[in-house]
């Protein structure tokens with residue numbers, strides 16, 4: 285990228301994300317700073333910023349004077365090649381001494397993952413070439429459903445592929461590591477993983493579940509599991525007192541999903557674990573499950589907060605390419621892992637080796653994709669909240685926005701935010717429907733977490749099976765639109781949303 289292009293890029297980005305630069309921008313900035321001989325000194329960063337400001341002043345057409353004024357007030361942080369954190373005002377004035385105020389960066393590399401080694405584990409864990417005998421770098425797709433035995437009942441590791449398979453093991457080992465667990469069990473869908481967990485229960489048990497969960501989880505609990513003599517309560521997890529009051533002596537499973545689907549509420553995992561431990565001190569504790577699908581292990585590790593099991597619909601971020609339906613459960617609890625392995629064999633929700641291969645391949649780039657999902661969704665959330673079409677948006681729900689009621693908890697519990705956001709569009713179902721039909725880059729479709737941007741209307745799509753009165757209580761109205769922001773160029777996504785708003789409201 286030559287300097288002129290870089291200026292254009294930063295200008296566009298600063299416009300998109302409300303006149304502050306993202307970490308990615310500044311890292312790119314630093315990279316160029318590092319690579320180019322004419323920008324070998326840190327002082328050039330300051331020169332760059334002055335230059336950008338000069339360009340801003342003469343390109344007022346793309347930035348409002350108000351925004352420009354704000355942009356010169358903002359403090360931004362850049363990292364020089366020695367990874368020292370340097371704060372400078374975006375008007376080019378350094379904060380502190382004329383050389384910039386240097387602080388030690390707590391991270392060793394500006395773009396390192398939040399959990400130490402994440403990207404390296406994603407690339408290698410479970411794929412040791414030497415475990416195969418012929419040392420392939422990429423684990424083979426082992427399609428055999430059965431394995432030769434040296435004597436009846438004697439076999440090295442696998443006997444039948446419903447119970448286990450070498451490609452599945454490679455995937456499971458990788459995910460166990462990424463979730464900070466010791467074991468993982470893969471299934472043929474996210475819901476199959478839920479089903480496997482529920483198979484740990486018995487008639488007479490009680491499930492305490494947060495009120496806003498994936499519609500399919502709600503449907504499975506209330507329309508299927510309830511028929512087997514298991515009671516289910518669905519309670520607002522934000523109201524911890526109310527949540528606690530619904531715990532029963534026979535509560536065997538506490539089910540959290542966080543952020544929730546589609547309202548993006550944040551369940552306090554640590555506080556819930558502590559509450560359960562207090563209530564069941566000295567007794568057998570319920571299993572605490574966290575559905576981590578909306579965050580992925582890159583941004584949130586529920587096992588670190590004491591959850592017994594963490595579940596992901598692999599269909600979403602972990603695979604990330606919208607071509608595999610799979611689920612996975614990870615744990616540190618060896619006894620629970622043993623019981624779940626038995627259920628994998630006895631119940632039978634085995635994923636195909638082909639899918640395990642693809643999902644492992646997807647997991648390799650999870651950290652890279654999640655960074656882009658995060659910066660794109662934040663850019664869009666800010667634009668919806670304060671941008672040129674914000675008059676058509678009644679509410680934006682994104683845990684990364686300071687306006688989110690649990691923003692502080694989200695920042696404590698999560699290392700970042702995925703591509704998921706919801707917003708309430710002005711009008712009702714007709715406006716929401718026309719808006720969704722008018723999108724050109726976003727596809728109107730169910731699901732989430734893929735490289736591509738998707739948009740949907742939860743009340744008639746993903747959450748149609750939730751009874752209307754429950755939907756109303758949670759806030760899933762006919763004007764609630766859910767976006768799964770992909771990894772495309774953010775300016776194209778914003779332009780797409782803008783033109784769809786125009787289609788809907790130019791008719792008014």
Ligand SMILES: Cc1ncc(COP(=O)(O)O)c(C=O)c1O
Nearest residue numbers: 473474475498545577597599610
């Ligand atoms: C949060 C969440 N959990 C679980 C599932 C179920 O996953 P799958 O579709 O892979 O069965 C979904 C599906 O959308 C989901 O959104």
